[in-house]
Amino acid sequence: MPVSHPTVYEPLTEQGAISLAVRLGLFPEGTPLACREIGDGNLNLVFRVVDQQTKKGIIVKQALPYAKVVGESWPLTLKRAVIESNALRTFASYVPQYVPKVYYSDESLAITVMEDLSHLQIARKGLIEGKTYPLLSQHIGEFIAKTSFYTSDFGMNQQEKKQLAQSFVNPELCKITEDLVFTDPFFNHETNNFEDELRDDVEALWNDDKLRLEVAKLKRKFLTEGDALIHGDLHTGSIFASDEETKIIDPEFAFYGPFGFDIGQFFANLLLNALSRPEQQQEPLFAHIDKTWDVFATIFSDLWRTHNVEPYAKTEGLLEDVLHHTFIDAIGFAGCEVIRRTIGLAHVADLDGIEDKEERLQAKRYALRLGRSLILQRETLSSTKEIRSLFAQTVLA
Ligand code: SR1
Ligand code: MG
Known part of the structure; x- marks a missing residue:
């Protein structure tokens, strides 16, 4: 069944993060995937999508249009997602060993897909x-x-x-x-x-x-x-x-x-x-x-x-x-x-x-x-x- 993908901003769900990972071809076709929202910071949603067999994963991070720590009463620009992915790429050009790899970013959905660092x-x-x-x-x-x-x-x-x-x-x-x-x-x-x-x-x-x-x-x-x-x-x-x-x-x-x-x-x-x-x-x-x-x-x-x-x-x-x-x-x-x-x-x-x-x-x-x-x-x-x-x-x- 074809999966539709949002092109205008909306907060991702766990299923949405899996669909995105599949659409981006980050896992071989047919891989059994699981996903959990693991964000514990003040501002963003963070999803970990994992191959249930190999346990290898990726991170899908999405900015919310408000500060999570306070709630919807504190609106916050989604542009920070593009700042984040560009900063990671710029830093990687000098010190790739100290930043996660960025696999994909989407400015309108405020999404950055990157290396899973859960071994750390x-x-x-x-x-x-x-x-x-x-x-x-x-x-x-x-x-x-x-x-x-x-x-x-x-x-x-x-x-x-x-x-x-x-x-x-x-x-x-x-x-x-x-x-x-x-x-x-x-x-x-x-x-x-x-x-x-x-x-x-x-x-x-x-x-x-x-x-x-x-x-x-x-x-x-x-x-x-x-x-x-x-x-x-x-x-x-x-x-x-x-x-x-x-x-x-x-x-x-x-x-x-x-x-x-x-x-x-x-x-x-x-x-x-x-x-x-x-x-x-x-x-x-x-x-x-x-x-x-x-x-x-x-x-x-x-x-x-x-x-x-x-x-x-x-x-x-x-x-x-x-x-x-x-x-x-x-x-x-x-x-x-x-x-x-x-x-x-x-x-x-x-x-x-x-x-x-x-x-x-x-x-x-x-x-x-x-x-x-x-x-x-x-x-x-x-x-x-x-x-x-x-x-x-x-x-x-
Ligand atoms: C509303 S954000 C509060 C704090 O979380 C971030 O990590 C920054 O440190 C910011 O000051
Ligand atoms: Mg932070």
């Missing part, structure tokens, strides 16, 4: 279980260094860079970050979400003029600095990992943004996990922060010296200046992310999953203090190693 685990889940993923920071550092260098004015033709930047203009998704990361948590805003017991700590943040000024400076950077094509939402829930492999998923927030943003979000989510662990299990997370920065700075610097297209590249001090500002910004962005994941709209399971209420509240108080210190002291840190003492001071204060 979402890094946030694994970290919460106490895993350490020895290669995680090596891979993330390399991913950020290569994608940001090669899409920047230093690594590609500067006219082509502007065209690429144009194709990644992503105002609606950037606005989510502008609001949820850089604004709402620092004001008494209705999107905030925190326990009554934290009200005094939160109000202290809202009344902190010094902090407000620094967050405003960081927000301005996010709004205005188009250094490179960044992932835009590089938290540990956007990373699949095992002890050997790392894959970065979900770049629907991708746009031309500041070099330090992805690094900062990754740092923040490692720190949020550290806050959920007993002290003696925190070191691997700090070591990941050190390694991410070391790998990023080393690879970025090598590419700068060997592949730079900018006539000023060899000017004494320019690379150091770029790295210095990227570092400071990353620490500041990390502070904003730590705070918003604690009291803003979208939380993280690392903190919310702490079963004991008093321990959970304490971890969240520490998170607020840590976020504040990262933002206010970002220019005083000279290396990631100092994050350990900043963390210890916050927790002991």
Whole structure:
């Protein structure tokens, strides 16, 4: 019986995802297929279509016209699906080993069909279980260094860079970050979400003029600095990992943004996990922060010296200046992310999953203090190693 296929947008069903996989010829004819919707993120439908005999699968991801985490009252552009598939393809041209393969995309149906990564685990889940993923920071550092260098004015033709930047203009998704990361948590805003017991700590943040000024400076950077094509939402829930492999998923927030943003979000989510662990299990997370920065700075610097297209590249001090500002910004962005994941709209399971209420509240108080210190002291840190003492001071204060 012929199967009809929608050409105008409608949310897929599990059967619809199977039909699509068959139509695309992704499985040999007659393969017994099963499908389940497995999306547990804030925004999209994610279907896994599996060959019941070989257990091999594919992923069909579809954007919904609203934010799933809030409901239909928060409409959201479907264009993010095309941003995501184009970002995955662009990243794959530099670091194919760190992104899922894209098999197909359809802009009008807001669909991306891609490699099934279910042999890996979402890094946030694994970290919460106490895993350490020895290669995680090596891979993330390399991913950020290569994608940001090669899409920047230093690594590609500067006219082509502007065209690429144009194709990644992503105002609606950037606005989510502008609001949820850089604004709402620092004001008494209705999107905030925190326990009554934290009200005094939160109000202290809202009344902190010094902090407000620094967050405003960081927000301005996010709004205005188009250094490179960044992932835009590089938290540990956007990373699949095992002890050997790392894959970065979900770049629907991708746009031309500041070099330090992805690094900062990754740092923040490692720190949020550290806050959920007993002290003696925190070191691997700090070591990941050190390694991410070391790998990023080393690879970025090598590419700068060997592949730079900018006539000023060899000017004494320019690379150091770029790295210095990227570092400071990353620490500041990390502070904003730590705070918003604690009291803003979208939380993280690392903190919310702490079963004991008093321990959970304490971890969240520490998170607020840590976020504040990262933002206010970002220019005083000279290396990631100092994050350990900043963390210890916050927790002991
Ligand atoms: C309404 S979306 C909330 C959050 O989920 C995404 O993963 C981003 O982090 C966004 O800020
Ligand atoms: Mg996401």
